[in-house]
Amino acid sequence: MLVGAWLQGELFRDGREGDRLERAVREANSPPAAEPLVVVEHLTKRFRQGGREIAALSDVSFEVYPGEIFGVMGLSGAGKSTLIRCINLLERPDEGRVVVAGQEMTRLSGPALMQARRRIGMIFQHFALLSSRTVAGNVAFPLEIAGVSRPVIAARVAELLDLVGLGDRAQAYPSQLSGGQKQRVGIARALASEPVLLLSDEATSALDPETTVSVLQLLKEINQKMGLTILMITHEMQVIRQICHRVAVIDQGRLVEVGPVAQVFSRPSSEVARRLLREQLQEDVPPYILERARKPGQRLLRLGFLGQVAQEPVVAELMRQFPVVVNVLFGRIEELGGVPWGRLVVEISGDPGQVVAACEYLRRRGVEVEEIEGASPPGETPGQGGEEPLREPVASPPGKGGVA
Numbered sequence: 236m237l238v239g240a241w242l243q244g245e246l247f248r249d250g251r252e253g254d255r256l257e258r259a260v261r262e263a264n265s266p267p268a269a270e271p272l273v274v275v276e277h278l279t280k281r282f283r284q285g286g287r288e289i290a291a292l293s294d295v296s297f298e299v300y301p302g303e304i305f306g307v308m309g310l311s312g313a314g315k316s317t318l319i320r321c322i323n324l325l326e327r328p329d330e331g332r333v334v335v336a337g338q339e340m341t342r343l344s345g346p347a348l349m350q351a352r353r354r355i356g357m358i359f360q361h362f363a364l365l366s367s368r369t370v371a372g373n374v375a376f377p378l379e380i381a382g383v384s385r386p387v388i389a390a391r392v393a394e395l396l397d398l399v400g401l402g403d404r405a406q407a408y409p410s411q412l413s414g415g416q417k418q419r420v421g422i423a424r425a426l427a428s429e430p431v432l433l434l435s436d437e438a439t440s441a442l443d444p445e446t447t448v449s450v451l452q453l454l455k456e457i458n459q460k461m462g463l464t465i466l467m468i469t470h471e472m473q474v475i476r477q478i479c480h481r482v483a484v485i486d487q488g489r490l491v492e493v494g495p496v497a498q499v500f501s502r503p504s505s506e507v508a509r510r511l512l513r514e515q516l517q518e519d520v521p522p523y524i525l526e527r528a529r530k531p532g533q534r535l536l537r538l539g540f541l542g543q544v545a546q547e548p549v550v551a552e553l554m555r556q557f558p559v560v561v562n563v564l565f566g567r568i569e570e571l572g573g574v575p576w577g578r579l580v581v582e583i584s585g586d587p588g589q590v591v592a593a594c595e596y597l598r599r600r601g602v603e604v605e606e607i608e609g610a611s612p613p614g615e616t617p618g619q620g621g622e623e624p625l626r627e628p629v630a631s632p633p634g635k636g637g638v639a
């Protein structure tokens with residue numbers, strides 16, 4: 236029903252909603268005005284192992300702005316954890332500079348580094364809670380180390396446990412909690428010393444999808460209510476999609492792409508981003524659709540509508556202007572960093588020349604159009620038989636589509 240309304244252009248017709256969305260598109264694509272909170276410059280980290288040198292990070296530079304949720308994605312072994320550990324100097328980089336809130340971390344050592352680290356909270360995939368301490372005891376721990384007085388600790392712990400929704404579990408032990416609850420304790424503990432920056436290393440990777448959503452929602456609320464800047468690394472696209480504003484992609488220790496989530500997800504420029512997204516998007520589209528056999532003259536297309544164009548009845552207009560038949564097989568609308576993003580898989584048929592013209596019309600309207608290669612009836616291959624290719628399909632396994 237939602238997709239139907241969107242096709243008719245009804246979903247975003249409301250004026251106020253339209254303004255909000257337009258503003259979101261503008262904001263997501265314009266650089267923030269403030270000074271960066273985190274500056275990473277020419278960061279290089281090598282590990283030596285058994286006479287072999289591993290370049291875990293090579294010349295990585297980027298900035299994170301106050302109030303942002305900044306994601307870093309990459310395949311396993313890309314260097315994500317090394318990057319996050321170089322930011323709080325749990326690993327010392329071989330080259331480059333890290334500045335957090337005006338303080339050059341890479342120049343610090345000893346007590347000054349310990350002091351600076353207190354301003355950076357961290358949460359982990361496996362929570363890293365102390366099993367012998369209660370929930371309250373875990374959250375109190377960093378405050379005890381910092382020498383904060385008992386009454387202040389008690390008040391602060393109660394406040395933090397309320398914030399993460401565990402006010403009634405203060406005296407429980409970690410073994411008595413679910414994974415999601417353990418991560419909430421981890422978040423409360425990370426916030427105890429009032430950090431200016433929260434680092435998250437795969438904080439939701441050990442959680443089931445539903446719990447992941449609720450933990451991400453909590454992080455989003457903390458970001459919005461407290462203005463806390465969050466840098467999160469993950470290999471899960473839905474994490475980035477759900478809460479990040481901007482994202483960087485690292486591949487084999489190199490930063491290959493950085494930009495607003497809406498831009499990177501809808502028009503990835505690096506091969507690794509395309510690969511990560513292709514895997515994710517294929518999980519979204521039922522395989523029987525991608526593998527659907529085509530009749531002569533029929534083409535299977537993946538359409539992407541980002542921002543403003545998601546508000547317009549483009550497909551309805553297309554069918555009015557061109558003598559082609561569009562059959563919608565799959566549709567989905569979501570938000571990417573506050574920007575609406577619609578995706579459709581359609582079957583389009585008609586005179587080949589008209590089909591090409593219809594696709595050109597879609598592109599002119601700002602729609603991403605990509606042909607999905609798929610199973611064909613025996614003796615025929617899509618794009619043959621005198622049909623002009625609509626676009627060079629992205630190299631992908633047989634029967635699967637790629638992301639343009």
Ligand SMILES: Nc1ncnc2c1ncn2[C@@H]1O[C@H](COP(=O)(O)OP(=O)(O)OP(=O)(O)O)[C@@H](O)[C@H]1O
Pocket residue numbers: 282283284289290291309310311312313314315316317318470
């Ligand atoms: N202490 C270490 N000693 C030697 N090599 C290391 C060390 N830490 C990381 N590496 C290597 O550096 C590279 C990057 O590792 P890193 O843990 O940063 O990857 P990652 O992107 O976090 O991967 P994953 O998604 O699997 O957690 C890998 O090749 C890894 O084997």
Ligand SMILES: [Mg+2]
Pocket residue numbers: 315316317
């Ligand atoms: Mg890691």
